[in-house]
Amino acid sequence: MSNATAITPTRAQDFPEWYQQVVRAADMAENSEVRGCMVIKPWGYGLWENIQRQLDVKFKATGHVNAYFPLLIPLSYLEKEAQHAEGFATECAVVTHHRLEAQKQPDGTTKMIPTGELAEPFVIRPTSETIIGAAFARWVESYRDLPLLINQWCNVMRWEMRPRLFLRTAEFLWQEGHTAHETAEEAIVETRTMHKVYEDFMRDHLAIPVIPGEKTERERFPGAVQTFTVEAMVQDKKAIQAGTSHYLGQNFAKAANIQFLGRDNTRQLAHTTSWGVSTRMIGTVIMAHGDDDGVIIPPRVAPNQIVILPVTPKADTRQEVIDACEALAQTLRTQMFAGEPLRVHVDKRDLQGGAKNWEWIKKGVPMRLEMGPRDITSRSVAVCRRDQGPKAKEFVPKEEFIQSVTERLQEIQDALLARATALRDANMKKLETLEEFKAFFAEDSEGGFAMMHWAGSSDDEDTLSKDLKVTIRCIPHGDQFAEEGKCFLTGKPSSRRVVFARSY
RNA sequence: CGGGCUGUGGCUCAGCCUGGUAGAGCGCUUCGUUCGGGACGAAGAGGUCGUGGGUUCGAAUCCCGCCAGCCCGACCA
The missing domain is CATH 3.40.50.800 (Anticodon-binding domain)
Incomplete structure (x- = not known):
């Protein structure tokens, strides 16, 4: 007996189900008994180890060093930056007790009852801006202490409602870079540097071409001044955000009180950045390169x-x-x-x-x-x-x-990149009108990346997102997107096209 | 957090409506045949049918509670 393909269903028949089957067939990960959390099996973890090691080399080469910060964050830390707190509020796991008491039941079994309630609960880190910010505040006194260029490899937890292996799990592995700088210019350069590191890594190591650009206000990281993203297209023509870097301005420095005495002998707030990629990259590799016989991993x-x-x-x-x-x-x-x-x-x-x-x-x-x-x-x-x-x-x-x-x-590495690039290019279209736009994202159409002139508001984005399930993936860098035109929704003038797509 | 659905060997599920204490396929073990090859045959291991209670001579099957998971929304690296 021989099947036509090793994986059932095929990508064309049912992409989401294909993805699940491929992960399973490749023995990369499985759902665990803990809701939303996965067991990463050796073949999947081996891929992560390589990603980790190779990215780490790039981080070191750009002047960063690794450190490690606590898993638990005092609840009050999250209250310091309003937007940030709000952004993560609905997906936090909270630790409220610090001991258990064994309680014998009448039927002979034992129940463990949490006792020792904490005066202040801890949040399991959804990201570490706040606790690293507190450390930075202690470490920085003078402009001579800057820049601080720190990276952390760790796990984080976001209580997701609808988990999917690698793409969206409650606990996931990632790296989070956190830096503090004397000037805004320096921090912006840092943000762009790491953005470029991610772009290069995706292309040269994972054989995935990405569109680098900036997020709109609506899609921005909570508390950031600017968020940069690298957006990849996978084989169902949806977009996936593969890595982000944020210019945080002085928002977090203000919240955590990262102050230093400047060259002019005045007290100043530092300018901070943060940037990260996660095990989601593994899901991206699978969806970008896999075929109907399973995963294809770039050499x-x-x-x-x-x-x-x-x-x-x-x-x-x-x-x-x-x-x-x-x-x-x-x-x-x-x-x-x-x-x-x-x-x-x-x-x-x-x-x-x-x-x-x-x-x-x-x-x-x-x-x-x-x-x-x-x-x-x-x-x-x-x-x-x-x-x-x-x-x-x-x-x-x-x-x-x-x-x-x-x-x-x-x-093989080159062939995979060429194939992924061809797929992306074939599914990126410049469109001009709302009608074209709606047709492009209609239920029965292929979809893809729509490059549109845009001058709408966040509310306009909201409406499009609700009606058509598409969002602005990024305002892309690059000359090929710069041209004069009119917003397809509002008719206002626009000097650059943005990328719309459905996304993971 | 709203709406729907489901919990049966390692996995996917049938059986439930019309109660009589468990089945299939895949996987696993052993033996044999085959094999530059995801093959075939035979034998075999493996389940207190999510959980607590009720109805009944008898419950996977009917009734009630609880728990867990899945799907569809809102949220998201």
Whole structure:
């Protein structure tokens, strides 16, 4: 029995269900017994580790250092910045007690009763601006203490009503950068620098082209002066916000009292920024690159870039084949790809070859190698690329393969980026009128990114959001968006197009 | 937080209307055949049917309470 595709349903049939099935088939994560929280399994976590390590290099290269702050935030801290507090109020988990009392029940069981109520409750961090701000206030006295360039890798919790693996979970992993600066100019440069880091990372490491831009007031981070975003398009033509960086002005410095004595001997408030990406990136990778046979992971971030599948048709040559595979793996591991040693795995499990092969296809390992007795004799390997069909197979002389392996991986990386770029470009349209706009986002139409002239208000945005379920994803940077025109809704003059889309 | 639905072996579900103490497919184990390959056959392991109470000779099945989860909205990295 052979299915046409490994994943049912296909993307075209039911994209959300396809996504769930792909995550499961790739063994990346599962829903846990804790509502809204997921178990990230080794294959999914391995991807996160690579994202984390590679991003961390970029953070260090731009002058940041890592630190760690408490999981629990005093409730009063959240009350310091009104907009911020309001923004997160509906999704906070609150810790109110600090001990349990074992209470024997008549039926012999034990119940644990929370006691020891806290005088001031703690909130499990939904983000750490407030508590890091309090630390910054202690650390900063003089302009000589600035800038502070801190990053934290941690978990946060937002009590989401409708969780989905990786895309929206109650607890998720992320990094949050927090910086404090002497001047607004410096803080804005920092915000833009990190925005660029995210853009580059998405493109060069995850093979996902993004549209960098600024959020409108309505979509802005609560308490921020400016929010920058990188917006990616995934295969159902919806937008997903992949990373944000915020220029916070002096709002949080005021709230947390981050003051310093300036060069002119006056007391001044610092200018702060924050920026982050989360495990949502994994969901973005899956939806951007996956096909009807499962996940496709870009080589640069794949937990294993190459899996070697020993072909062992006869018991008496089995060990010989496995030894040859191990030897090849060792040779490959001495090579570097994008600055890191190749990650090669030999799958020696005693399973049927076909089942094993399909397992790795569904997991999205970029390259599979098959080696059997005949290949040993002919000194060749069978090479299968995940960005090509499941049956596509090229027999390559072993030495030639070893010489060309990193180029081949780069080809896959490039092919994925090219494919994702083509998809995005094919679904980005410049539209002029409200009628065109409505047709573009009609229930039965494909949708995509609509580039529109816009001069409407936040209320206008609200209306469009309610009626058509579309939002302004960003006011994009870049010359191709700069042109004179008239707002499609209000008719007011506009000098730049904005990007509208449905979003995750 | 509003509206709808569902809780049965690891997973997906049937059985419930018309009460008689459990079934299928997938997965798992073993054996055999096959295999440059997501195969086939046979045997087998695994469930106090979410939970508490009620009706009944007898409850997965009927009634009431509770709990949990899912879907559709509002919210969101």
